[in-house]
Amino acid sequence: MFRLFKSQRLRKSSDFEKFRSKDTRNVYAEIFVLKSFKRVAVGVSFHDLTPRIGIITSRKIGNAVTRNRVRRVVREAFRLNLKCFKQSHDYLFIALLGIGTKSNKEITNAVLNAAKLL
């Protein structure tokens, strides 16, 4: 049960726009911001109830190699620790400037600690 489907990622601009309009619960860490809100469920199947995540890595945090690494590490943390994230919630991960110097384990632990606070 560790697969990551396309339905578990935010893939449309409208999904990201909702984070601006709605009231979100936020966690501000040193190297990233994590936002979440409970979305309106359409159905009752697995793909309608699963938590979803979107990752934003702007050009300011580093070059393309750094940005790819951060995306992969955060996605692995989400995939392997799905229990830490609430059902039918959308999550938005925004990477900040200092994240390029952190190791993979540091980023993973920081993401899981933040998810528990939400």
Added chain:
RNA sequence: UGAUUUUGUAAGAAUGUGUUCGUUCAUGUGAAAUAUCAUGGAAGGAAAGUCCGGACUCCCCAUGGCAGGAUUCCGCGUGAAAACGCGGGCAUGGAACCCAUAUGUCCCAUGACGGAACAGUGCAACAGAAAGAUACCGCCAUUUGGUAAGGGUGAAAUGGUGAGGUAAGAGCUCACCGGCGAGUUAGUAAUAAUGUCGCGCAGGGCAAACCCAAUUCGGUGCAAGACGAAAUAGGGAGUUGGGUAGCCAGCCCAAUAACUCCGGGUUCGUCGCACCUCGAAAGAGGAAUUUUGCAAAACUUUGCAAAAUUAGAUAAAUGAACACAUCAUCAUUCGAUGACACAGAAUCCGGCUUACUACAAAAUCAUCCC
């Protein structure tokens, strides 16, 4: 021995093996692959910068002129073109040798290296009398003037030395040196040489200033462009021919219309697009790259055969964890950290430029030893 620079090489291939969990594409099975299925593929030399050139796309054709852009020593070769390679010439800089104030020989590096009489315009601050044509001091004459030998300025000042000559001077005249043009010689040419002829030599610099000459370029860039679905309002204002490349011609369409702007709706998908062609498909044929073998030529090329390979995402895949081995750093007992530089395909291909690792060679510099 070290540093720097240049050139070349590396398919610059996760450090290697194994286990577990995943991502994406193709094919198969299947009613359905977003059912937790099977098999196979999946990041570079620069994927980067977007500086050039193409393929391809649409603009009715892409035809002529103007405007505008690009290129620029000569020869040969490769290439579709940009560009690259080899050789030569010229200029600048450096080292060595020779000679002594010059010049020459040879080697290395760099060069956007056409044209400044035979087209024309422009620029040159400050200083200086004067910067393209001049007389401040000085010299001579003394009525008007003549004079660039001496002075000082500047990045740049009318070729240099000597003699004659003169009122004083001056290529004004002569000798030697230098220069320019023609001829001759050598060379395919750029260009070079010159006991030949001519010119006293009134014109130097900047074309990465305008420009001229020769060659060359239509615009547009895959967010090009084609199709489907959904949504919406036959809305409002303006222009009068419109379309087509900045303008003109030419060409095409139209007067029942066309175009521009404002406002409103949508914010999805498929193709283009993954080596090419043919085919409904199975498959067939061909291309490129790599490896291996054989043969020829002669030292890295050609031919033949066999095998393997050919990335295709779209909030954007190519990854993560653990164990063992190896290597590096720290600690020097246990052990800890890491897998190392630059860096991530976005329609495709060929160059250029920039970033950077290892190895090899050459040059220069420094240090040590003999």
Added chain:
RNA sequence: GGAGAGAUGACAGAGUGGCCUAUUGUGCAGCACUGGAAAUGCUGUGUGCUAGCAAUGGCACCGAGGGUUCGAAUCCCUCUCUCUCCG
């Protein structure tokens, strides 16, 4: 992904190859004016190296590095960064 524009003092914005570290406005600091402020007027206003006891000077810097030129903020090339546009 593609196309285009730009970078000058703390900020904004000018600037024919030479007189240009460079003008103007805003801001900031000081002084004058006022009982006190505002407005107004005057003066000053960056960084680095360097000479000098000091006052006061000299040199370099117009995003960075090269080139052309006697001379570059300006012309040319290569990088860095910022911004705009597209279906």
